[in-house]
Amino acid sequence: MKKALEGLVVLDLSQVYQGPYCTLQLAYHGAKVIKVESPKGDILRERHESKVPHEFLMFNTNKYGVTLDLKSKDGKKAFLKLVEQADILVENFTPGVMKRLELDYDEVLKKRNPRLIYATATAYGLTGPYQNFPGMDLTVQAIGGVMSSTGYPEMPPVKAGPAIADLLGGTHLLAGIGLALYQRERTGEGQKVEVSMHDALYPTLASPLAALYDGDPDNYCERTGNKHSGLRSAPYNVYPSKDGFVAIICATERHWQLLVDILEQQHLLEKEEFKNTISRAAHMDEVDQFVTEWTKNINKWEIVEILTEKGVPAAPVLTIKEVANDRHLIERNMIVEINHPTKGKVKVPGSTIKLSRSIVDNYQPAPFLGQHNEEIFENMIKKEEERI
Amino acid sequence: MKKALEGLVVLDLSQVYQGPYCTLQLAYHGAKVIKVESPKGDILRERHESKVPHEFLMFNTNKYGVTLDLKSKDGKKAFLKLVEQADILVENFTPGVMKRLELDYDEVLKKRNPRLIYATATAYGLTGPYQNFPGMDLTVQAIGGVMSSTGYPEMPPVKAGPAIADLLGGTHLLAGIGLALYQRERTGEGQKVEVSMHDALYPTLASPLAALYDGDPDNYCERTGNKHSGLRSAPYNVYPSKDGFVAIICATERHWQLLVDILEQQHLLEKEEFKNTISRAAHMDEVDQFVTEWTKNINKWEIVEILTEKGVPAAPVLTIKEVANDRHLIERNMIVEINHPTKGKVKVPGSTIKLSRSIVDNYQPAPFLGQHNEEIFENMIKKEEERI
16 A cells, blocks of 8 residues: 555545645545536636646646536536546535535435535635635635734735635644544544535634734734734744844744843843743743844845844745745645746645655646546446446 | 544644644544644734634634643653654744744754654745745735735735735645555655645746736736736626625636626627627626616626526625624534533534545634643553553
8 A cells, every 4th residue: 555545436526726635635645536517617727728727737736627617417428427436525615505406414325425525615615694705715714813813003904815715624624534534444434524614714813813812802802913823922933134034023922031141132132021921922022132133234045044033033034936936845846846837836735744654746737628538437337337 | 433534533733824724624634633732832822812812713623631841851742752653743933933843854853753744834844045935825825925916906905804924824734644544555654744834835826927927027016905916817807886896707718698688788799899709808897887777786696596597707895894703604514602611602614524424523722721631641641651
């Protein structure tokens, strides 16, 4: 057994980021993932004239691609044949779509295949007052508190640039599938795995929520720029350097002692106002001023080398262009260059999960629309029909 | 079998957010999670005089708590007894700490218990040039590209307020454990699961990376405020309402047609510059102006009701205080009120993963430091020694 999920078949009806990221990881760890697109294709394809925008390539590596019209009788029939042979089905339609397609899990799919793990990822989940709100990463960041806790206090709320709602949702879905696979090994039964982006964002608010519950609610600060979201830790900020910005944080007393040594400000250790996390947080601006005095005349990577060598957490603020060529991400196979038949060399993400007994070492570019129709339908439907 | 992970024992050496969030979900789904703290306790306890800051309570529900000094001979001996009976070990020390404690997975733990799943979560992983950098959520957001892609173009880079690096790391770790548990059922063997916050952030950059690779690199925009991170979609923004802000996005042609109907601007459908995603993205500011003209005179929830009822993704920007009392999150058991022996009523997050065959219906508050020493040591160490 070379990979964790060898032998498993996944039907992937999902689109854009949330579902496809989940099934990408399933594919990397050995599952046969069949991306089932409508004849029009994943809506993400529309973002570029080529119909293979870079983000589509990032999330569909190592998948098979077939097209089926689930609204047609033949399409549905073929799909149900695939369901009978599948271990996992992933979809991120808005609630109700699968039912309208007469492919409801409880009423139809579970009866066809009781071992099926049915994984559904939505914006708000299948229950609760917002269940029918259509939602995407941006709107879930808005209603989920990400925007109001991001940015500077004097500026309007702003989203996190990265697609965090989508990716947190997709990763929770993946985790849920892992737990359901384990449970199926013990019981023989499949189940429904349900995840929402909105739910997935809530625990990320731990620091601001803690400030709200443990602190003074009347002095509660919604947005804190680069300071700690609960204003409960210092030093904790992004400081100007000679050539950009550098993030520095002292999470323990040891970090603070090391930093003070590097700054040659040992006298601070004796001061009552800096004696522990709580008192330093109360004198945050003074703390930040000491640090800035030192950082502003040094280059960012030099600061990071000095601090990290001593053991103080620090990192440069990198641009997207710098991240795209990050030597560390390349060495860890998080940026993998592969050949695409029409786009040439493209860079796709590798597996975020490194398993010592399931090495990811093969990368096939995302399928064209319907690329594997013949292969999949021939092998999984016709042969099955002949067998019967 | 009432819950997915019933019968499994987890040793949790992790601190702060990343590891503890992973083990929280393991505990919710039925594993017996033993939080092993040093006699000083999880560093997160230092954030509040009570030693039970709210964020600690959020991430340690349903866990047992014991203290062990792993640097002492007796502490190590007791820990190894627990390892022999454990299914999963979770730690998020900086790389090298477990080796210095003479508790290295390959050299020591695996030999004691070949079925052990050893899950390690770090800032940068166990390989690569940054492996020895100490890191926390803030610094990983800096080096990982989150900051440079968050905020307004005319302002400095800013972090995402929520702890996204920690939580994405922790969720990937949970997923990796799920896959490893499945593989262990098939092979009988444990393995090492490795996850880093830095790796986990990289795929969230899909939109800005796509803009970089598919677009014009010279006109590449690092930060786009609330516009699409790749400037590849419109309408996609946060618009002013009479009483705050509202996020609106048209992900499909259908959304756009519905919105234009609601705005009573059907003539826009005939214009070349708004005919599809690509052309609307090229005329983003004009599109945003039409939308703003309509939103600015209406209350945010009213806008959301009008749009979502028709099927257009929209959501109000909520404050943290509003999120903390969100009726949808409460109904979905994402905000659960429980009794804490010293703090009284506290609100902890429920399970983000809803499994139809593993219902989460019991919530015990986070343990005090060493609360279950007697119970665990009596049952798992003394009885084991007597048995031998």
